[in-house]
Amino acid sequence: MRQLARRSLLHALPVLALPAVASAQVSTASGWPSRPVRLIVPFAPGGPVEVPARFIAEHLGSRFGRPVLVEPKPGAGGAIGLQAMLAANDGHTFVVTTGSVAILPAIMRNPGYDPFADLVPVTLVSEVPLAFLARPDGKARSMQEVLQLAKAEPGKLTVGSSGTGSTTHLASELLKVRAGIDLLHVPYRGVAPAMNALYAGDIDIMVTGLIEGLRHVKDGRLLGLGVTSARRTPALPDVPAVAESVPGYDMSIWYAMFAPRGTPPKVVELLAQEVAPLARGTVLAQRLEESGGRLLLDGPAPLAALLREEVPKWKEVVQRAGLAEG
Structure with missing residues (x-):
């Protein structure tokens, strides 16, 4: 299936300097992270999702004092990268992906994941x-x-x-x-x-x-x-x-960060808390706003609510359009 997040202005953005947010490293009682953190991007290198992922990775690396690595793992409209995150399930591997997570279960007979049972919402990243x-x-x-x-x-x-x-x-x-x-x-x-x-x-x-x-x-x-x-x-x-003109019509291209099932809630909370300041006063936030988008980074609850809305919506649309695998 074709990649569902299409080329955008984000694709053309250079590596962006981080804002003057608090730079002191985070110390957690649990000692997390205890090794490098991986952010899997389930699309081809250089795509639009990679820009905010690297933006987030650079910030988290400076906060945690450990490497935060962005790893493109393309294939099957994003399903390959999601499966790789779930297979790792080591408390240090996450995914930055698109709204395809809510669409693939409607299109593919077996995408290799359940959007509700297997994915733990961390935060919405952006929407356009x-x-x-x-x-x-x-x-x-x-x-x-x-x-x-x-x-x-x-x-x-x-x-x-x-x-x-x-x-x-x-x-x-x-x-x-x-x-x-x-x-x-x-x-x-x-x-x-x-x-x-x-x-x-x-x-x-x-x-x-x-x-x-x-x-x-x-x-x-x-x-x-x-x-x-x-x-x-x-x-x-x-x-x-x-x-x-059409009440109830609502659709945006959105990017989000997920953790695999079993990730400690404190880790999810820490990640969401640490990236939240990037939504204000950064170059990426400004560029998105000028182009009609928004950098969100507003935590797990809005992403969980969006997922509950999007999965049944796209199941209905895909079935009516005849796009599901036979």
Whole structure:
């Protein structure tokens, strides 16, 4: 299955200097960590997840006084890296991954993990919405027009994505489910080919990460029909949220940090506590905010709540879209 977290501005960010947060090393009564800590990134080296993972690793290494290593372990849409973390289960191995953790169990017959039994939430790392885009001279110039056209002629309005099973594809499938409409999905091999097809008039609308679509909307070459977050984003305040036309629609690309089952609660608490200050006043936080995203690092509870919401949501969407393994 294609990697579900697509290229974004994070991919282009250089190694970022850490902010002036407290630098004194952490001393714990238990002596943890007693050896180097591993942060597994279950995607190819150089991908967008690796940037915040290395940002976190550098900070934790300075706090713990021990190496914190980032290890890419790509494969099976993220499942290989998750399985590697679970196999280690040594109290020193964690994963920084994407929202694919909630989607893979719906798509794969056996992803090798149970998102609730095997994964211990540490913290959400970041989230970035997607955007529905159209040409200024296209059939639909607003999300309301998309809904009207799709209901008048089911299956005729075309929507492009960066590939079958990608996050951008699932965003359109979620729209179909929540709005009760039928769109014709047209997959491409990445964001750039889909964008070219939209400009050429080969498709009517497309879905892409907000970061990729931002400049096209700001310079007026494309229309922002709607952002996929529950509310409008300060990065494009005049573009409505899809939820304004389709109540209950809410989707973002999110990254998170998990521990394997059996990890001591005090270790999880310490990790969440130590990374939390990075959400404020850092270069990464500023870049994300400018691009419509947010650096969160708000602890286990919000991540646990999101997982409980996302797993059944994507099971329904994937089943209706016919994307599950036979």
